Amino acid sequence: MASFQKYKTKQGTLWLFKTYVGIDPKTGKRKPTTRRGFKTKKEAQEAARILEDEVKSGIYHRNNLTFKQVFDEWWSSHKNTIKLSTQNAKLSKFNRHILPWFGNVKMVDITKQYCQKFVDELSKKINSVTDIKIQANLVFKYALKHDYITRNPMHYVEIPKKDEEEIIEEGEVRNFWTKEELDKFLSLGLKHMTTQNYVYFYMLAYTGMRKGELIALEWKDVSFESNTIRINKTMFFKDGKEIIQTTKKYASRRTIAIDSDTLKLLKKWKIKQKENFLSDGVTENIINVFTREDLRPLRLAMPNDILKSFIKKHKLRKITVHGLRHTHASILFEAGATIKEVQERLGHKEIETTMNVYTHVSKFVAKKTANTFSDYMKKI
Incomplete structure (x- = not known):
């Protein structure tokens, strides 16, 4: 059950509540949380009720999962379905390109625009953008399947097309002999x-x-x-x-x-x-x-x-x-x-x-x- 408390600020008296949001798997102890900024006790009580309902239904847990946490969960099973050499190649792509961009972001906060910006920026640096998008998409598909997100933001992303001049320049650099x-x-x-x-x-x-x-x-x-x-x-x-x-x-x-x-x-x-x-x-x-x-x-x-x-x-x-x-x-x-x-x-x-x-x-x-x-x- 949540506990409620008044506190004073420059704007006047406000309310906060304290409650628990599950068990920490590492320590085995309950994880406390504090929410502030409510004008009345009634507002604080309503917010506490919604939060506790989310914790009971599992929604709170899902909403707070980061991309890295979902990746770790997905990888623990996915790696057993692929060869060791493929594991090494995939991990390299995630560590070099995908996790630095998405890792600490909550899954529910990742938007279509954020994914598109990721692909746009990456296309300026490397040629194999499509493959990187495919790898990242595997994690989003896993999250969608397990109800961590309601839709896949990576699904709507488009790969930028290189202009004519860039294509011609690439064509002139040949990696073969006559x-x-x-x-x-x-x-x-x-x-x-x-x-x-x-x-x-x-x-x-x-x-x-x-x-x-x-x-x-x-x-x-x-x-x-x-x-x-x-x-x-x-x-x-x-x-x-x-x-x-x-x-x-x-x-x-x-x-x-x-x-x-x-x-x-x-x-x-x-x-x-x-x-x-x-x-x-x-x-x-x-x-x-x-x-x-x-x-x-x-x-x-x-x-x-x-x-x-x-x-x-x-x-x-x-x-x-x-x-x-x-x-x-x-x-x-x-x-x-x-x-x-x-x-x-x-x-x-x-x-x-x-x-x-x-x-x-x-x-x-x-x-x-x-x-x-x-x-x-x-x-x-």
């Missing part, structure tokens, strides 16, 4: 890289595999009889430990054909790899196609370090390791492969992902074609 640039890289790699490093980057360019898929590749996944590679797992690292898991999406589990030259290169590498270990007295069975000296799979950061250093040393066009996957796709498109064929080879779940790569490549090819015409006209 056929000529790839040939130059591989020629230099053959001369200046270790055999293992050369074969690894060659495979990235000629298969379009993700770097984690290639690091996790085992010899049993390579069929020298049918000229195919079975891709069904990937590699990621956590706390210094290598973790191999099945590929995260059904579309990523695939079998791809490889050409005869790539097959010959793999055969030669398998023999040389075994000879290298035998010369060091290692007679154990070699499981992975690419390994460290202790037979463990390569570090996930290794390809990034080597490629970045090699590009800088030989003054090549800068691309990332993932850019070799885009290089594979761009050359496939140039050779006449369909979008569906490229989608299946790269293991994209959604064809929109493949379309994004195609659009990016097409913009560069269009510009290249215009330059070819211009250059030819100058020679006349």
Whole structure:
């Protein structure tokens, strides 16, 4: 039951009440609250009655939950439905972008306008706004399902469209090599890289595999009889430990054909790899196609370090390791492969992902074609 009390202010005598609003789960003790500013005792009594009714029905508890509290509740169950690598990626997005904005705000106080401002501000800093919105929306959906809110404010948010100039600027920055640039890289790699490093980057360019898929590749996944590679797992690292898991999406589990030259290169590498270990007295069975000296799979950061250093040393066009996957796709498109064929080879779940790569490549090819015409006209 609430207790009531008069108190004096410069504006005159007012009323307050004190009551309890549930049990603190940490201490096990009742949580007190005080409400002030009532002109009469009757007003204070009515406010106390409404508050106590809200506490009994659970409305008060729901109305005071912050986004962070709801997130913690949602995450405790949601994390058990996803892979460890996905957990790490999602937590990073929440900690970097979502929780700093929403964390301490009460769920019932988050408006459509506040959510729209979040997306608008974020779109100025990063490109992957849609994914961040999707992740935040999972918490709002959970809150709606459990009656913590009456409607989802994130549902009405729109992703800002970038203007024409921004799109053109992004299109000019390509994260892939042309056929000529790839040939130059591989020629230099053959001369200046270790055999293992050369074969690894060659495979990235000629298969379009993700770097984690290639690091996790085992010899049993390579069929020298049918000229195919079975891709069904990937590699990621956590706390210094290598973790191999099945590929995260059904579309990523695939079998791809490889050409005869790539097959010959793999055969030669398998023999040389075994000879290298035998010369060091290692007679154990070699499981992975690419390994460290202790037979463990390569570090996930290794390809990034080597490629970045090699590009800088030989003054090549800068691309990332993932850019070799885009290089594979761009050359496939140039050779006449369909979008569906490229989608299946790269293991994209959604064809929109493949379309994004195609659009990016097409913009560069269009510009290249215009330059070819211009250059030819100058020679006349």
